[in-house]
Amino acid sequence: MLGTLEPQNPDKILMLMAEFRGDTRQGKIDLGVGVYKDATGHTPIMRAVRAAEAQLLQTETTKTYTNLSGEPAFRDAMAAMVLGDALDPARTATLATVGGTGALRAGLELARMGNPDLTVWVPDPTWPNHLSIINFMGLKSRTYRYFDPATRAVDEEAMLADLAQAARGDLVLLHGCCHNPTGADPSPAAWPRIAEVLARSGAVPFVDLAYQGFGNGLDEDAAGARILASHLPEVIIAVSCSKNFGIYRERAGLLLAQTEGGAARDLAQGAMATIARATYSFPPDHGARIVSTILHDAALAADWREELEAVRLGMIALREQLASELRAASGSDRFDFIARHRGMFSRIGATPEQVERLKREAAIYIVGDSRLNIAGLNTATVPILARALVEVGV
Template sequence: MFETLEAAKPDKILALIGMLREDARENKVDLGVGVYKDDTGQTPVMRALRQAEERLLMEQNSKSYLGLAGDTGFNHAMTTLAFGEGFDVSRIRTVQAPGGSGALRILAELLKRAKPDATIWISDPTWPNHVPMMQAARLTIKTYPYFDAETGTVSFEAMVAALETAAPGDIVLLHGCCHNPTGANLNGAQWERIAQLLATRNLFPFIDIAYQGFGDGLEEDAAGLRTVAAHVPEMVVAASCSKNFAVYRDRVGAAMLMARNEKEATIAAGQLMGVARGSYSMPPDHGAAAVRIVLEDAALTADWKSELESMRTRMLDLRVGLADALRLKSNSDHFDFVARHRGMFSRLGLTPEQVARLRTEHAIYMVDDSRINVAGLPGDRLDEVAAAIVSVL
């Protein structure tokens, strides 16, 4: 059987992890792996989550299945987090999924069921899991430009021009905030224009919101999603708790759909759960239950928001610090966009050869497209990192 298989292409990020692990230099800097890190280089368990897990261990009296939709309390809390307190949720249905990626996958399958000849537009660049997931769901893929590497900004007019060529009924995959892997976000006016374009051209929004709270704040980061929801009759949303609750390995996500009416929402949710049944069956419970406990407890919610805000502001401080150091070392404002970007990532605009030199000559690790994890920056060595970057230009 297996003799027919060819070797899989090596995963570049996993290969980078291996090289980093084998590097014996004490000054090595990991800017590649996409997880939040604190000042000590660790990915912490958030205080509120730890308390919630302790409560869960004491109070949970069964490990029986909860059903295909998962934890309904979690689903309700996540819907509110994404759409806001005052939004009419009668047309929204939410299914717990194994991480944001799991939500992306089952929503893609649902859209394929709903529209077998569906075309989905994906930004260029995008996160590495988007294309293979949409291909696995057998959706036809087209791309729209998103990022101007020269200026470090959104190529907004080119983005709009491309989407204006999309056919009615086409799906458009958008990042809700902290656009991966570039760090360049749409502003409020741009979100409004995109929402109007989606509505007038009858395009179907598919929003991936994996970093809510990492950009400008919990409410601010959901503004784009909510703007779109106010303009269109139907849409889907894939939400992740990996980053803002730091439950990476527990795989906590939510797949949300907004339909034109309650009847269609209920039918679509039934089909979505059918997709889940044919994929992983039941979602994992522990992480979602802990998140639910946090979001249903006012004190825990307040503590979670406080710690999340400290994580967000720390990344902003690192951005400003690196941009200032790069300006000083390069005698140029070329890298000022790093301070304007939001979230965990920025793309520096270096060549693969320059990235390789940073790795071999300075023990600074990043992926080949020069995407860096800002949270991995050593706050007390920003001048050193900036000098190394400038040295390979």
């Protein structure tokens, strides 16, 4: 049986990581993998996370299973962090998941249970794993226009025109903030218009909120999701704790579904529990308990917010420095979009050949579609990257 399996295409980013590790050159720069790094190239443990883990070590009394849908303290705190004043507990079902990717998979399963014939609309471009999961599940998908390669911004009119074609019961995948891979987000004025288009079509938004706090701030980054939740009868949101809490390996995430309330909320909660039971049974709890400990402790929450804000401002400073260095090196303002983008990523417009030259000639590793991870830079490597980009002709 196993000998008849078809060969699978390896993940290109994981292949790039392996190639980087095998490169023996001094001064090599990894801008490929989508993980936050500090100025030393290290992914740190946040102060509040260490403190919360120390509390758990002293107070935890059992390692038995948690609630099938996850601990209510975690789910409630995360729902409040995401939706703020737009949260209506009577309409909201939640599920603790195996990271943000687990939330995406569970959200797609939930939508398919509600409409087995749905089509999933995804932005062009999007995180490659979105399409990998959708295709693996055998779901139908269509792309909608999103990124304008000329302006390096969101083509909002084209996006809205395409989303108007979605059918009732379809699912529309939206990046809540810090779009991966482009770094370009819809303007604040675009989100009410997106809600209006979806209200007319009857399609359901599915928001991937993986980077809340990395863009313009915790509340600002959730503004789009909150507008959708306030204006539409149904919205599904997949949330990751990997980035903003820095607990990548703990695999803590949340699936949130805001329904029309009443029986619909209970049906969604029951469906989520069934999905969990048939997939991984009970969710992992350590990362979720770290998060809930932080969010329910005023001092820890304040310290976490302070450190997260320092991370956010540090990435913005690197963006501004890179845009400035590129302006000086190229004698052009064509790279100024980098300072306007948000989050860890920007798609800079290099060709595959130029990406290969960066790797071969300068030991600079970025993804083949020219997505680079701003968080992989520091103040010393920004000028090196700027010179290399201009030298290869970007």
